[in-house]
Amino acid sequence: MTGEMIKLQATDIVIGDPLPWPVYDSNGTYLVKQGFVIKSTEQVERLINRGAYGLKSELSGTQTQESDQSQTEKSKDISPFRLLEEVTNQLTITLASSESEESHFTEDVMSLVKLVQRACDRDAHAALASLFVLEGASYPIKHSVDVAVLTEVMAKSRTIDHQERQSIVAAALTMNIAMIELQEQLYRQDSPLSDEQKKAINNHPKNAVLMLRRASVNDRLWLKCVLTHHETITGTGYPNKLLGSQYPEATQLIALADQYCARLSPRAYRDPLLHKGILRDILLDNGQTVEPNIAALFIKELGFFPPGLIVQLMNTEVGVVTKRGERSDSPVVHACMKPGIGNYDQAIKRNTSMEAHKIRRIVLSDDPNVTFDLRAVWRFNEDQ
Numbered sequence: 001m002t003g004e005m006i007k008l009q010a011t012d013i014v015i016g017d018p019l020p021w022p023v024y025d026s027n028g029t030y031l032v033k034q035g036f037v038i039k040s041t042e043q044v045e046r047l048i049n050r051g052a053y054g055l056k057s058e059l060s061g062t063q064t065q066e067s068d069q070s071q072t073e074k075s076k077d078i079s080p081f082r083l084l085e086e087v088t089n090q091l092t093i094t095l096a097s098s099e100s101e102e103s104h105f106t107e108d109v110m111s112l113v114k115l116v117q118r119a120c121d122r123d124a125h126a127a128l129a130s131l132f133v134l135e136g137a138s139y140p141i142k143h144s145v146d147v148a149v150l151t152e153v154m155a156k157s158r159t160i161d162h163q164e165r166q167s168i169v170a171a172a173l174t175m176n177i178a179m180i181e182l183q184e185q186l187y188r189q190d191s192p193l194s195d196e197q198k199k200a201i202n203n204h205p206k207n208a209v210l211m212l213r214r215a216s217v218n219d220r221l222w223l224k225c226v227l228t229h230h231e232t233i234t235g236t237g238y239p240n241k242l243l244g245s246q247y248p249e250a251t252q253l254i255a256l257a258d259q260y261c262a263r264l265s266p267r268a269y270r271d272p273l274l275h276k277g278i279l280r281d282i283l284l285d286n287g288q289t290v291e292p293n294i295a296a297l298f299i300k301e302l303g304f305f306p307p308g309l310i311v312q313l314m315n316t317e318v319g320v321v322t323k324r325g326e327r328s329d330s331p332v333v334h335a336c337m338k339p340g341i342g343n344y345d346q347a348i349k350r351n352t353s354m355e356a357h358k359i360r361r362i363v364l365s366d367d368p369n370v371t372f373d374l375r376a377v378w379r380f381n382e383d384q
Helices: 041-050 068-074 080-096 105-122 124-133 139-157 162-174 177-188 195-214 220-228 249-264 275-285 292-302
Strands: 005-007 030-032 053-055 310-313 318-323 332-338 342-351 359-362
Touching (some): 041 105, 080 105, 080 124, 080 139, 080 162, 105 124, 105 139, 124 139, 139 162, 139 177, 139 249, 139 292, 162 220, 162 249, 177 195, 220 249, 249 275, 249 292, 275 292, 318 342
Antiparallel strands (some): 005 053, 310 318, 318 332
16 A cells, blocks of 8 residues: 555544544555445444555545535534534423423433534534533533533543443533522622522432433443542532542543533623633642543543633734644634734634744734634534
């Protein structure tokens, strides 16, 4: 086999579509022939984990990351933002109807889990960007969806089995089912917690499990993750003060995502914390809440500048981080405007490892220069 081999990513393979080129292993041996239809996420994962490559000459500009053609194809894709908005809309109804005799609660939650996974499979960077890009939903619901997205991305990176990930993501979506109203109240409250509120918070993991069992949830991992999502590896969490190995790894993924999303959101008594400040707190935690390798995975997946963050470059352009770069401090940014010139007709991809395009500062969403549509940068088909 002659020719340059390029390692494929999961996002290069569209489930349900014929492969436009053959797939090889690292030695150039055929794995899958051109035209074969990959039918499931599990098949994609098995192929990628084995080591899937394409010949550069055969890929001929179809790779998602770089080519203009791929951008055209990508513009036809269903939007991960739309998928996650659907999850947000449906989750409100699903959680509210958990105790209804006519509810098919487990099936309804699992259908939302599949939408979360579909959004992450379509474009994990865009799914992560939804934490910053999507607005308007009630805090408790958006919080749960954001945690579910982060958890799915980390669990997949950790090569956790697809079915096991479904249970973990289901737990992320339902972990606060017993305190939705209280969570909304606390979001707007600027006074200290009352004794009654403290008690409700401490009891909500156990109460959530009781509600899920009444809704006929019998998935052990799902229930275990819900029960333990406020524990710590040092035994200082609640409700059972688990210690060390008693604290499941799957729950640690949820717990770290939960803490991050909570700090990222504003409260009546404080502004939202900046991403870098939260990362610093995670590093300083030094294994008090979750295992250090879980914290390292989290930082690796988000980087110093996560997708969806608005930044200003050294040349004064303002744009949006659209994906991780080769280095954690040099993400891919699409510039959307320049002060004195205004919004660009089309976002321009910038390499932030170059001096003129290095990131100068983080820009808040209410900055007067931010008058462009953040989600339009990804050029997904928002009408599907």
